[in-house]
Amino acid sequence: MVKANLIGVVLLMEVILRFGVDGLSMQYYMMSCPFADPIIKNTVNNALQADPTLAAALVRMHFHDCFIEGCDGSVLIDSTKDNTAEKDSPANLSLRGYEVIDDAKEQLEQQCPGVVSCADIIAMAARDAVFWTGGPYYEIAKGRKDGRRSKIEDTINLPFPTFNASELIRQFGQHGLTAQDMVALSGAHTLGVSRCASFKSRLSNVDPTLDSDFAKTLSKTCSAGDNAEQPFDATRNTFDNFYFYALQRKSGVLFSDQTLYTSPRTRNLVNGYAMNQAMFFLDFQQAMVKMSLLDVKEGNKGEVRGNCRKIN
Structure with a gap:
């Protein structure tokens, strides 16, 4: 027994x-x-x-x-x-x-x-x-x-690369993710690149949220065509908080990136992550775990x- x-x-x-x-x-x-x-x-x-x-x-x-x-x-x-x-x-x-x-x-x-x-x-x-x-x-x-x-x-x-912060918050919210989750997950753009087709509209319409010197960089990238690639930040293959530094300098590649700093609803989160990488890592971990359960x-x-x- x-x-x-x-x-x-x-x-x-x-x-x-x-x-x-x-x-x-x-x-x-x-x-x-x-x-x-x-x-x-x-x-x-x-x-x-x-x-x-x-x-x-x-x-x-x-x-x-x-x-x-x-x-x-x-x-x-x-x-x-x-x-x-x-x-x-x-x-x-x-x-x-x-x-x-x-x-x-x-x-x-x-x-x-x-x-x-x-x-x-x-x-x-x-x-x-x-x-x-x-x-x-x-x-x-x-x-x-x-x-x-x-x-x-x-x-x-x-999500579209033309979304503003309110649209992003609403769409992520439909999946049970908070504004903080959304900004932390957006920090994954510390890796990789965007193709010109996703941001060229910012150049033709003279986006006021875009730094003028960085706009010249993006224009130069796009001179090679819609598939030309622009890194999201200076360390495209390293996971860090440099993406948030870029937003503070009005150097977000996508409109949906820069809107996180432009919007009062999310700016403090961007500033916090730019100042404290450990806090970004912690919030990113938690957000990724939540997302992985959707x-x-x-x-x-x-x-x-x-x-x-x-x-x-």
Whole structure:
């Protein structure tokens, strides 16, 4: 009887560790795929050593995934003759890093087939990319299932680079994220670049919130065409608070960046993060954890794709 009770306790503990209270758990893969974390981390680290610019791409992919249909890997699905998927939306055409997710998924399928979701791989890859570039490390619960829907029309719900602070606050608020969360998450623009097509309207209309010398820099960038790239701050591959310094100098690349400093509703947050990088890191960690839980699919509401690019 004692042995039977002990076995029952062990099995119960495994269920709690794997599934937690709400289906997600920090140790979700501890029994079913114990090497999931190191496999994803090593895959991301190797990819970033070869191409550091992929860090920004992986973080952006996670954001674009979570804001459409929740954090369910829907952004990874390829279009078919019967359906144009999210990744072929104009807002997503510049997304990169799919091969990193594919690489991690292939290794995980060899180790523990049908266990680790593509949605979890994206969330964990973004986390590891932030840390690799010098940002804070944060842990996330796992157990997301992959969604079965990916439609181009849903991407209308992504924030536009022309949004002002009020529009950004409203849109993030629809996902349960606060103004502070929004500004902290915008700080991810400390990594990466923007293409001229996303900010050239600021040049033709002489945006008064744009520093005149920086406007000349942007104009020079755009002279190479709509796909020419402009770093968001001076350290494009390092996760720091330089992005917020840029906003203070009226050198935000996108209108939706600079509006965070222009607006009285968010200016104090920008100043705080520019002055205190540790505070930015802490708030960013918390905001990323919140975002990673947006509308996650659990149980039979989703699946674990064998191939991240197509529904099972």
